[in-house]
Amino acid sequence: MKLRSICGSLLLLLMFPGWLLAQTTAENTFSIRGSLLDEQNKPIPFGNIILFQESDSSLVRGTNSDEAGRFDLAAKPGEYFLKITMISYQEKIIPDVKVVNQHLLLGTLRLKPGTTLLGEVVVQGEKSQMELQLDKRVFNVGTDLSNIGGNAAEILDNVPSVSVDVEGNVSLRGSQNVRILVDGRPSGLTGISSPDALRQLQGNLIEKIEVITNPSSRYDAEGEVGIINIILKKEKNDGITGSFTATMGHPANYGGSFDINYRKKKMNLFSSYGINYRSRPGSGSSFQAFNRSDTIFSYTETSRRNRGGLSHNLRVGMDYYLNEKTILTGSILYRRSDGRNTSQFRYEDFDRYGDLVGTTLRDEREREPENNTEAALSFRREFQQEGRAFTADFKWIESDEDELSTFREGDPAGTRTLRQRSSNTEDERNLLFQADYVHPFGERGKWEAGVKSTARVLQNDFLVEQQEGDEGWTVLSAFDNNLIYRENIHAAYLMGGSQFEKFSLQAGLRGEFSDITTELPEVSQVNRRRYFNLFPSAHLSYELNKLQSLQLSYSYRLSRPGFRELLPFSGYSNARSLMTGNPDLNPEYTHSMEGGYLLNWESGSLLSSAYYRYRTGVIQRITIVDSVGFSRIYPVNLATENAYGLEFNLSSTLQSWWNLNANFNFYRAITEGFHQDRLLESDTYTWTSRVTSKMTFFRQLNFQAGLNYRGPRQIPQGRELAMYAIDLGLSKDVLKDKGTLTLSVQDLLNTRKRRVIIEEEGYYATSTFQWSARQVLLTFNYRLNRSKKEVRGREDMEENEPDN
Structure with a gap:
């Protein structure tokens, strides 16, 4: 009864912001529905x-129209x-459209191939910046000016509910346990081995971002808070189409x-x-103080870093249509980057009275070459029965990355060096x-099943050597490790769903068998984990009327530790504060529930969501003081967590020249x-919030x-500031x-820090870190036989309509 009461209260809270507006908007409003097909019965x-x-x-x-060619107008x-207009198709006029006191079904509307130039079509629409679908939100990132000229990490940081911290780690609704895919599949471009990989993928190659906060059983169970899917560009129009982009900015x-x-x-x-x-x-910069029974000591640290270098991304592929219903797709993707990084650290040591007792300088020069190659083959077969389809996919990934650093440490006078x-060598093969098979039944039902194997x-090899004076190089045994990580995951799922009048129901069950081994050959340590889990999911929606709907969903998920979290050592830049991994980490498990209320009106939409997550085996990074002046930060399966929240996504056209998008979580x-x-709790x-205002001046300047x-938040050993x-x-x-x-400025006030x-018994530390400074970018984009799908506004469309 208590759970029912909570769910009921959450739904009332979600519905309240738009309830009164919906009453006036929904009255006497009906639907005009239909679908667009070409002459080969393919959806447009x-x-x-x-x-x-x-x-x-x-x-x-x-x-x-949506991806299936369907459209719905209120x-x-x-x-x-x-x-009706569409690139490379002839314009079509449907006269005598009469709406009485019921919905109007226009059925199938067929468009013929165009014989005139695209420039003659003057009434244009576009995909909006955010599209709401049954189980996901789709963000068409090309409509966001701040994304132009940026990279994948910067684009994700501009997506509502998503944030990317200064170290390149991606969070969804405040949690880093999110699964990142490219075109629906795992990829080295998303930072399988390195979070910095996202910064090497240029944003101009990305078409849209899908955010799935409560995935169904067809998706991997990996990812506590859901899945982020990056869709790369691939044009589908006849003939030659394309675009060219050039970018220059400061810093370089x-x-x-x-x-x-x-x-x-x-x-x-x-x-x-x-x-x-x-x-x-x-x-x-940071300040660290150690207060123990035998020693009182403190030091300050200031650092300057520069990360950069040259990177390349190449992708080629081909779709071959065996017949009207069967398509075979092959593609190869190659990424090469040659990072050149530097860092300088200055340490000032103080005694118990606050007097300066010594200054140490530490410089690093790092080369970071990386190669990533991916080959993919996909087969899709559609059947005569609409909606019935079979797909099969194969993917091969191989990457290698080296981090080769030299360090020089001494006092400012150079009397000791x-x-x-x-x-640090990282090699991966995947x-x-x-x-997957989808089979419709009845008028609005379907079931689907699938299998997956990865x-x-x-393999990671880490080594640190040291030289003092004119002596030879000596291996530091505490920093000599080799890790081999093997992961085999086999999965199968079955799910079904149907629509009953205003209700839509979908439920599924996914089984995953995990066989994971971490091995440290140099110390003869092997840790093997084999386990099988069932992951149910359920989605329910109810259409109150044409403008309002409710959604309720549940899923059970897990989060396996990432490769970087398992590495015994992953860097030695700051020898006084080491970031290390833990080969003995176990996965987290999460029960996730979410309720949503969607309100549409003539000039916008509002999506309100309430969610609850219960997690076990939560992985947290903790700070341990190994000795006075030296600390280690590493992850452990620390705790259980109860998390719940409210999220609002607003998209509104305030004027014909002014659009507003806002997110609050x-x-x-x-x-x-x-x-x-020790008890560690928080x-x-x-x-978190993001507000974007888009204005068009003089009908040409955007x-x-x-x-x-x-906002600020508590963590088990302290707090993070806003x-x-x-x-x-x-x-x-x-x-x-x-x-x-396009001219853009990212982080105008240079405040993204x-x-x-951290406050512990006998230890206190404060730190501020900025990964990248304010950026100014100038970008030029040229389109070849491709229209710019941009919001023209109501005035533009009215002015360009033909005389009747």
């Missing part, structure tokens, strides 16, 4: 459907006509990219390439096979656990301002709308 996604009044040809509203009783950021697509008859060739040189300055060098091997997390007989209330904020950043963007179309110039306070 993202077609532009514009509704006009029959009496005076005034524009009422517009929409886009309209009050009256007489209208429809105009120079790059260029292109994506080219050629389609004719049964063959579709696609390719993309990006090259980029970056230099990212960063800085940090210590030389060190380290090597094989994946997956097959085999992954990672408030949550509470209660964490409690023990480590080495109870934090915090919130301006965007965005504010990101992350962080915020302001981004600005300005763009203008040139060369008869074939090109676009991580600030942490």
Whole structure:
């Protein structure tokens, strides 16, 4: 009864913000529904459907067809006509569209191939910045000016509910246990071995981001808070299409990219390439105090860093249509980066009275070459029965990365010098096979099943050597380790769903067998884990009316420790504060529940969500003082956690020239656990928010301002302080709308800094760290036989409508 009461209260809370508005908006509103197909009975996604009044040809509203070609327009009783436009298709007018006191079903509308140039089509729509689907939110990142010229990490940091910290770690709703995919599959581009990999992927190659906060059984159970899927660009129009992008910025950021697509008859060739040189300055400072019975000691640390180098991304592939229902796709992706990184540390040591007793300088020079190669083969077969399909996928990934560093340490006078060098080699191989089958039944039902197998091997070899004076190099035995990680996961799932009038129900069950081994050959230590888990999921939705709907979902998930979390040692830059891993980590398990209320109105939408997560075996990084002046930060399966929150996503057109998007996420997390007989707990209330305002001036100049904020929060050993950043963007179309110039500023006030306070018995530390300083970017994009799908606003569409 208590759970029912809580769920009921949450749903009332979610519905309240838009309830009164919905009552007036939903009255006497009906649907105009249909679907767009081409002459080969293939769906036409993202077609532009514009509704006009029959009496005076005034524009009422517009929409886009979804990926299945379906569209749905809300309209009050009256007489209208429809105009349908789509790139490379002839314009179609549907006259005598009469809405009485019921929904209007137009059925299938077929478009013929176009024979005129695209420039003659003057009424355009676009995919909005955020699209809401049954089980996910889709963000079309190209409409966000602050993303242009950026990389994948910066784009993710601009997606509502998602944040990327200064070290490159991605969080969803405040948790880093999120699964990141590329085109629905694991990829080395998402930082399997290194979080910095996301910064090497240029944003110009990304089409959209999918955020799935409560995945169904068809998805991997991996990821406590859900899945982020990065969709790369691939054009589907006939002929040659493409775009070219050049970027320059300060601090040094120079790059260029292109994506080219050629389609004719049964063959579709696609390719993309990006090259980029970056230099990212960063800085940090900290104060650490040690107060023990025998020693009182403190020191300050200031650091300056610069990370950069040259990177390349190349992708080529081909779709081959064996027949109208069968397609075979093959692609190869290669990424090469050659990082050149430097860092300088200055330590000032103080005695118990606060007097300076010594200063130490430490410099690092690092080379970081990395190669990542991926090959993918996909087969898709559709059947005569609509919606019935079989797909099979195979993927091979191989990557290698070296981190080769030299260190020089001594006093400012140079009277003593210590030389060190380290090597950190990471090699990975990943094989994946997956097959899925979907079978419709009845009028609105379907069931689906699938299997998946992955085999992954990672090897890490870490070594530190030291030289004092003119002596030879000596291996530091405490920093000589070799880790071999083997992971084999086999999964199968079955799920089904159907729609009953206003109710939609989907439920599934996924089974995963995990066989994971971590081995330290040099110390003859082997840790093997084999376990089988069942992961149920359920999704329920109810349509209150055409403008309002409710959703309720549940899933059971796990989060296996990442490769970096398992490494005994992963860096030696700051010898006084080591970031290490833990080969003995076990996975986390999560029960996740979420309720949502969606309200649509003529000029916008509001999605309200309430969620609850119960986690066991929670992995937390803790700080241990190994000796006076030296600390170690490493992860452990620390605790259980109860987390719940409220999230609101608003998208609204305030004026024909002004669009507003806002996200607000408030949550509470209660964490409690023990480590080495010490109670470590936290109870934090915090919130994150992003507000983006997009304005169009003079019908040609687009301006965007965005504010990101992350509130302070408690952690088991202390607290993290608030962080915020302001981004600005300005763009203008040139060369008869074939090109676009964009000027953007990321982190205008230079405030994107991580600030942490640690308080323990006998130990106190404060730190501030900024990964990258304020960035100014100028980007030029040129489109070849491709339209810019941008928001024109109601005035533009009215002005360009034909005379009747």
